[in-house]
Amino acid sequence: MNTEYLIADSLKLAATFQYPSSGAILCDAKLLKLYPEYFAGDKLLPTLALKAGEKDKNLNQCLKIYEFLSEHKIGRQDTIHVFGGGTISDLAAYAVSTFKRGCRLILYPTTLLGMVDAAIGGKTGINHLGYKNYLGSFYPAERIIIHTSFLKSLPKAELRQGYAEMLKYSLLSEDLVLPDFGSPEMLEDEMILSFAEYKMQICAIDPYDQRERLLLNFGHSFGHALEAASQYKIKHGDAIVLGMNIACDFSFQEGLIEEEEWNAYRDWLSEYPIPAAALRFVDETPMENMMPFMLQDKKNGQGLRLILPSKDGIKVVELEFDPRAAGLDCQTAGFDTSRVEQG
Numbered sequence: 001m002n003t004e005y006l007i008a009d010s011l012k013l014a015a016t017f018q019y020p021s022s023g024a025i026l027c028d029a030k031l032l033k034l035y036p037e038y039f040a041g042d043k044l045l046p047t048l049a050l051k052a053g054e055k056d057k058n059l060n061q062c063l064k065i066y067e068f069l070s071e072h073k074i075g076r077q078d079t080i081h082v083f084g085g086g087t088i089s090d091l092a093a094y095a096v097s098t099f100k101r102g103c104r105l106i107l108y109p110t111t112l113l114g115m116v117d118a119a120i121g122g123k124t125g126i127n128h129l130g131y132k133n134y135l136g137s138f139y140p141a142e143r144i145i146i147h148t149s150f151l152k153s154l155p156k157a158e159l160r161q162g163y164a165e166m167l168k169y170s171l172l173s174e175d176l177v178l179p180d181f182g183s184p185e186m187l188e189d190e191m192i193l194s195f196a197e198y199k200m201q202i203c204a205i206d207p208y209d210q211r212e213r214l215l216l217n218f219g220h221s222f223g224h225a226l227e228a229a230s231q232y233k234i235k236h237g238d239a240i241v242l243g244m245n246i247a248c249d250f251s252f253q254e255g256l257i258e259e260e261e262w263n264a265y266r267d268w269l270s271e272y273p274i275p276a277a278a279l280r281f282v283d284e285t286p287m288e289n290m291m292p293f294m295l296q297d298k299k300n301g302q303g304l305r306l307i308l309p310s311k312d313g314i315k316v317v318e319l320e321f322d323p324r325a326a327g328l329d330c331q332t333a334g335f336d337t338s339r340v341e342q343g
């Protein structure tokens, strides 16, 4: 896959919903019920309803997609239209990228997190063997079409997950103006677009997660580990904010930042309303329980690669540590690896 192709995704903010004219649809089952006015009528395309959520972002649903595409004789020139949040776009884009070595793909993110983050930049993935996004590919959509009207039905707790990623971007770029989360109705379309465009720009200069794009993983090493260790009871955005807090504490402990900088980061992050149950989980979970998940992090090189605040801003830090030599995995740490449904 060449770089030109990798950065081919283009972003469009669409005011009115247009039902796709050809191809097939993969759609979060909830949306089919919530928006019959969009997904019903006399020109319906073949449509597969998918279950959203981390436990269903798995090989089992992926196989269902392959069977559906095969049944409808989908070829590489056909366009697959994907409607849903991040779990649906990660799963569906992974399936589309591997079916006949890839079909055409258009993503229509329907959660705030999907709009500003998950749909952009071509990372696809499913959870496997208890690990988050263990199987995946880089496969950018040809187009990402954002209909913010979908947000009117999004529960506040889900809106918060998108706000978490926006909070992260605002720590990385001074140019972004963070909306007031206390008044989600104030979230303007142009604001959403500015955050989405920020991610597009980073992905365009570093499509394969080698340099600049790695910084977008701030909070993710700890966050993904928390998600998996909590058996996905902690939602993605909440986990990332907790992960950013842990990363800041770690930086302070290791002397990478001074107390004043540490407090400034913590103040900024304290804007976010972390649910009490998630905080309790962090308090009660020793670091060694998260290590097996962190050791499997795709960002790791020879050692553990973390994105940490430092005196020169947020940067990639390589810790000297050999995950293979440690010999830890989910089983040895006593985790239930069936936590992600596999059958």
Ligand SMILES: NC(=O)c1ccc[n+]([C@@H]2O[C@H](COP(=O)([O-])OP(=O)(O)OC[C@H]3O[C@@H](n4cnc5c(N)ncnc54)[C@H](O)[C@@H]3O)[C@@H](O)[C@H]2O)c1
Pocket (backbone or CB within 6 Å): 028, 030, 031, 034, 052, 053, 054, 057, 084, 085, 086, 087, 088, 089, 090, 110, 111, 112, 113, 114, 117, 118, 119, 120, 121, 122, 123, 124, 150, 151, 152, 153, 154, 155, 158, 161, 162, 236
């Ligand atoms: N590929 C990437 O670059 C990338 C980046 C960030 C996050 N992610 C992934 O995104 C996932 C989280 O995405 P998410 O927060 O969108 O979760 P999600 O897709 O599970 O959606 C959250 C919930 O909202 C519902 N929903 C979706 N759209 C709705 C709407 N318009 N109205 C009402 N309900 C709606 C879903 O059915 C689900 O219950 C994680 O798996 C994370 O790893 C991927």
